[in-house]
Amino acid sequence: MSELRKDPLYDRWVIISQERGKRPGALKMKGKSGNCPFCPGNESSTPPEITADRENGTKPNDRGWRVRVFPNKFPALMVEGDLERERTDLFDRMQGVGAHEVIVDTPEHERPLEELDEDQIKRVIRIYRERIEDLYHDVRLKYVLVFKNWGEEAGATITHSHSQLIATSIIPSNLKKLLNRSLQYYKTHRSCIFCDILKEELNSGERIVYENQYFVARTAFASAFPFEINIFPKIHNYNFITISEEETSDFANVLKVVLKKLKQVTNNPPYNYVIYTAPNLIPKDGFWQTIDKDFHWHVDLIPRLTKLAGFEWGTGFFINPVSPEEAAQYLRKVNLV
Amino acid sequence: MSELRKDPLYDRWVIISQERGKRPGALKMKGKSGNCPFCPGNESSTPPEITADRENGTKPNDRGWRVRVFPNKFPALMVEGDLERERTDLFDRMQGVGAHEVIVDTPEHERPLEELDEDQIKRVIRIYRERIEDLYHDVRLKYVLVFKNWGEEAGATITHSHSQLIATSIIPSNLKKLLNRSLQYYKTHRSCIFCDILKEELNSGERIVYENQYFVARTAFASAFPFEINIFPKIHNYNFITISEEETSDFANVLKVVLKKLKQVTNNPPYNYVIYTAPNLIPKDGFWQTIDKDFHWHVDLIPRLTKLAGFEWGTGFFINPVSPEEAAQYLRKVNLV
Numbered sequence: 001m002s003e004l005r006k007d008p009l010y011d012r013w014v015i016i017s018q019e020r021g022k023r024p025g026a027l028k029m030k031g032k033s034g035n036c037p038f039c040p041g042n043e044s045s046t047p048p049e050i051t052a053d054r055e056n057g058t059k060p061n062d063r064g065w066r067v068r069v070f071p072n073k074f075p076a077l078m079v080e081g082d083l084e085r086e087r088t089d090l091f092d093r094m095q096g097v098g099a100h101e102v103i104v105d106t107p108e109h110e111r112p113l114e115e116l117d118e119d120q121i122k123r124v125i126r127i128y129r130e131r132i133e134d135l136y137h138d139v140r141l142k143y144v145l146v147f148k149n150w151g152e153e154a155g156a157t158i159t160h161s162h163s164q165l166i167a168t169s170i171i172p173s174n175l176k177k178l179l180n181r182s183l184q185y186y187k188t189h190r191s192c193i194f195c196d197i198l199k200e201e202l203n204s205g206e207r208i209v210y211e212n213q214y215f216v217a218r219t220a221f222a223s224a225f226p227f228e229i230n231i232f233p234k235i236h237n238y239n240f241i242t243i244s245e246e247e248t249s250d251f252a253n254v255l256k257v258v259l260k261k262l263k264q265v266t267n268n269p270p271y272n273y274v275i276y277t278a279p280n281l282i283p284k285d286g287f288w289q290t291i292d293k294d295f296h297w298h299v300d301l302i303p304r305l306t307k308l309a310g311f312e313w314g315t316g317f318f319i320n321p322v323s324p325e326e327a328a329q330y331l332r333k334v335n336l337v
Numbered sequence: 338m339s340e341l342r343k344d345p346l347y348d349r350w351v352i353i354s355q356e357r358g359k360r361p362g363a364l365k366m367k368g369k370s371g372n373c374p375f376c377p378g379n380e381s382s383t384p385p386e387i388t389a390d391r392e393n394g395t396k397p398n399d400r401g402w403r404v405r406v407f408p409n410k411f412p413a414l415m416v417e418g419d420l421e422r423e424r425t426d427l428f429d430r431m432q433g434v435g436a437h438e439v440i441v442d443t444p445e446h447e448r449p450l451e452e453l454d455e456d457q458i459k460r461v462i463r464i465y466r467e468r469i470e471d472l473y474h475d476v477r478l479k480y481v482l483v484f485k486n487w488g489e490e491a492g493a494t495i496t497h498s499h500s501q502l503i504a505t506s507i508i509p510s511n512l513k514k515l516l517n518r519s520l521q522y523y524k525t526h527r528s529c530i531f532c533d534i535l536k537e538e539l540n541s542g543e544r545i546v547y548e549n550q551y552f553v554a555r556t557a558f559a560s561a562f563p564f565e566i567n568i569f570p571k572i573h574n575y576n577f578i579t580i581s582e583e584e585t586s587d588f589a590n591v592l593k594v595v596l597k598k599l600k601q602v603t604n605n606p607p608y609n610y611v612i613y614t615a616p617n618l619i620p621k622d623g624f625w626q627t628i629d630k631d632f633h634w635h636v637d638l639i640p641r642l643t644k645l646a647g648f649e650w651g652t653g654f655f656i657n658p659v660s661p662e663e664a665a666q667y668l669r670k671v672n673l674v
Contacts (some may be wrong), residue, residue, distance in 0.1 A: 007559035008534065014473055014559040015656045018663075076648075076656045089526070090534055091558055108627025147647030165646070172652030177348055189426070197427055198343065221428055222344035222351040276653030300370025302650060310484030311413075311501070313639060314611030315509030319352045319413045326355075 002076060002096030004170070013170060016098055017076045030240065032091055036209050037073075038160035040065070040107045047071045050101060051130065067123045068104045071128055073149075075100035076166060081144045083140060083169055099135060109160050112150065114259035117163075118263050121252035124163065125243070133164055133231070136280040142284045143175060143279045146303060151270025154304045170314040178276060179288055179295060186294030194296030195236050209331045210257050219324035219331075226306060226322035227331070229298040238295040239276035250297055255299075261334040262303055264280035264314040269303040276300065276320045339413060339433030341507070342512065350507060352433055354413045357475070375497035377444045378415075379410055387438060390460045404460045405441045405466060412437035413503060420506055434585040435503040436472060436481075440464055441639045446497050449487065451596035453498075458574065458589035461500065462580070468502055470578050473617040478504040480512060480616045508616045514630060515613060516625055520552025523631035531633030533572050542662050546668045547594050551587035554595045556661035556668075562643060563659035564603055564668070566595055568636040577614035592636075598671040599640055606640040613637065634639070643659045 002017035037045040040063045049060050050069045058064025077098030085094045105118055106126050113121065132144045148163040149155040156162075171179075172235045182326065185193040201207055201218050209217040209229055231254055233247060243251065277297040281288060290297075312318050339354035374382040377400045386397050386407045396402025414435030420429045442461050443453055450458065469481045483625075485500040486492040493499075522530040538544055538555050546554040546566055554568045568591055570584060581589065587666060599606065614634040625632075649655050 005559035007561075008530065009515060009518060010511075010559075010561075011518060012559070013654045015654060016560075016660050017656055017658055019662060090530075090537060124653075145648060145650075145651045147651050152645065155644040156519060166648050167651075168652070168654070169592070172654055174347075174651065174653035177653075178346060181346060185426070187561075193345065193427075200427060213360060220344060220346075221346075222342035222349070222353075224344075224347075224349060224351050225475045272647035272650055273648050276651070279370055300651070301589050306488065307415060307492040308645065309486045310609035310611050311503050312480060313485050313609055314482045314511060314613070314637070315480075315503075315505070316511035317350045317352060317505070317509055318512075321354055323353050323355060332510075 001232075002078070004094045004096050006092035007141075008091065008260070012173065014237070015076050017096065019074050019076075022080060036109055036160050038068075038102075038104045038158060043068075046102070047073055047150060051127070051134075054129060062270070065104075065107065066120065067106070067127045069101055069127060072078075072100040072102050072164065073327065077168065079138075081216050094169070096170045097140060099141065100167070101131065101165050103146075103163040103165065104132070105163060108237050111161060112259075112265060113148070113161050113281055114256050115286055116256075118249065118252045118256060119257055122248050125248050125251055125255075128165075129243055129248075131243055132277070135165075135167045136241070140169055141280055142171045143168050145274060147174065147272060147274040149270075149272050151304070154270035154272050164181065175276060175279060179279070179291065181289060182294040183290065186290055190327070192236055192296050194232060194298065198234065200234055208326045209261065209328050212250045212253055214247045214256040217254055219328045221324060221328070223320055223324040224318035225262040225302050225304075227262060227269075227303045227327045228324075229262070229301040231255070231258065231301065232296065236293075237294060238292050238297060240275055240297040254278075258301065258331075260336050262301075262329045264336075265330045266303055266305060269305055271300040271301060271303045273299055295328045339415070341431045341433050343429035345428065349510065352559070356411050356413075356432065371601050373440075373495065373497050375405075375441045375495060376446050379543050383439070384410055388397045388471075390464060390508055395651050401440075401527035402444065403457065404443070406438055406464060409437040410500065414505065416475075424564050434477060434506045436502070438468065438504065440468070440483075441499040442498040442500060448498060449655070450485070450498050451593050452602060453593075455589045455593060456591055459491065459585050461593075462585050462588055463527075465502075466578055466580055467583075471612070472502075473578070475504075477506055478617055479490045479508045480505050480640070482509065482611060484609060484611040485496065486609050487606075491609050492493070493607075508614060508670050512613060512616060516616070518573065518625065519631040519633070521627060523627055529573055529631055529633055531569060531635065535569055535571065539580040544665045546598065547591060549587045549590050551584045554591055554592040556665045558661060558663040560657055560664070561655035562639050562641075562644065563642045563657055564599060564606075564664045565657075566570075566599070566659075566668075568595065568638065569633065571634070571672070573630075573633060575615050575634060577612055577634040594673065595668075596640065597673050598668045599638075601671045601673075602667045603640055603642060606642055608638060608640045610636055610638040622640070 006013050043061045047070045052065040053067040060296045077096045081095035081097040112315050144167045146165045154249045207218045380398045384407045389402040389405045390404040393399045418432035418434040465483045472481050481504045483502045502639045543554045
């Protein structure tokens with residue numbers, strides 16, 4: 001059982017998870033095709049599947065899946081346990097309740113996400129949506145973060161393309177900051193900060209990377225990392241769960257295009273992306289009452305081209321050696337065939 | 338000239354520094370002995386020195402130094418410029434005013450910090466102190482972060498042992514959080530949160546790594562990284578600048594011992610350390626009026642044994658696979674000869 005601890009000084013939560021330390025791949029990449037636990041035929045080497053997108057007539061934990069979900073074998077958090085908090089002024093801890101799941105993006109071992117066809121990427125997105133919705137039925141879980149680590153430098157320990165999700169019993173501090181900021185802006189301006197930013201971005205165009213009918217990809221004005229990209233739905237929507245089928249198509253398209261452009265410009269970098277969406281709010285919680293109007297779900301995509309060093313860790317500042325305007329220009333110029 | 342930009346959503350400052358992108362070592366380690374710009378005899382390949390600890394009778398920018406300080410050749414921030422802030426609700430930017438200096442810890446190319454004798458480490462510490470004091474004469478500079486990156490994974494681009502400092506025109510957000518937390522605790526308890534934590538730590542002993550007369554090293558209750566270590570002065574003191582000669586000796590000792598222990602247990606890991614001390618407050622600023630009583634300077638030492646991935650980036654939570662109690666036990670057990 002892992003444990004959540006809150007640091008009394010730095011105001012950050014840490015998951016102390018000795019399970020994770022036992023991962024055989026914790027320190028090196030695994031997964032030559034053949035012995036890869038994520039490949040079709042090796043279903044028995046993962047925990048039993050939670051759900052899958054499957055060809056008709058195929059059975060769970062067997063071949064025939066297109067996208068497959070199962071609990072992480074070395075989970076940072078587990079569903080069992082209670083939420084009692086042992087708390088003093090200096091020490092604050094609770095059991096590591098939550099969920100940690102793996103979503104295998106494709107049966108094809110060698111194929112990165114951006115090389116899948118858009119229909120397959122749509123299946124992955126539908127599974128993201130379905131898993132968040134399902135986990136939000138458990139009221140103990142306050143947030144589900146869907147994310148992807150690609151490449152060893154980005155924290156992936158298995159090469160076969162996969163995504164992950166972690167459900168936490170606490171709204172993560174980064175999301176809380178975003179929610180508070182959105183609320184505060186809404187109170188002053190009676191509009192969504194994301195919608196207002198999008199308007200400005202589309203107007204100036206200098207940080208736009210790509211757009212289709214429903215989505216815009218841009219580099220952020222204050223990108224923390226070179227070639228960091230945000231993807232926003234154009235139509236205001238606070239909740240990823242309510243993504244429509246049409247939007248899912250366009251989301252698959254923007255994800256594929258942006259990753260392909262990034263790969264060409266920066267030579268196949270390791271990357272992470274995360275989806276920021278609404279937490280699992282119980283209506284009577286009340287604090288974020290206007291969340292449907294003030295918040296806007298989106299994706300943050302971070303190529304890992306620079307290393308975090310003492311300065312970033314010590315200050316919370318980031319040093320970015322490539323201006324976002326220049327990065328966007330490079331990315332726009334790429335012609336995909 | 339670099340630029341500081343504040344992200345409207347994530348409330349973080351970023352330094353957009355295209356200078357840094359030009360570093361030849363930005364992507365690979367430099368410094369085989371002989372062509373190392375930090376080695377004696379190569380003084381002309383760095384910018385002119387700011388200060389140095391030198392043998393009697395030797396001249397600036399020539400051999401004979403024991404510790405040498407000069408501006409970073411590819412600085413993230415520079416002293417020239419003004420502090421005018423261009424600010425709207427969505428975009429907030431200013432010139433990258435500050436300083437970025439390199440402190441070469443030793444003339445010996447091959448010798449890591451913990452292999453220096455304590456007298457040499459004392460010289461390095463004295464230089465840290467002197468540089469902060471000197472830069473604080475410039476009232477535009479609100480904070481000086483002294484830090485060290487050791488090893489490529491920790492962001493070092495040159496192998497010859499060196500420290501750095503960055504002076505910023507803004508109090509970094511991480512420090513602001515620490516200062517606010519200390520103030521809030523002091524208001525409630527009328528005592529220093531660090532002193533209270535130290536009392537508890539020394540009492541239980543389970544996270545103590547090492548202590549001497551003036552310093553304690555411990556792993557934090559909520560360590561974000563495996564084997565993360567904090568070093569605190571035992572006698573309450575908010576300001577590193579006022580460190581005494583006796584304390585300097587003990588600080589050199591604790592730094593050496595802790596790094597040697599860490600090296601043995603975790604097999605010479607890349608690491609970062611940072612010194613958190615008081616910002617350059619003008620007395621009339623007033624907000625942190627009790628800072629001399631509520632804050633406590635200290636060091637955070639982070640071995641880079643795990644990789645930050647999408648989850649950490651997305652949530653602000655950290656996953657640590659080694660409990661701090663276990664880490665401290667391993668470190669205590671090491672016998673240094």
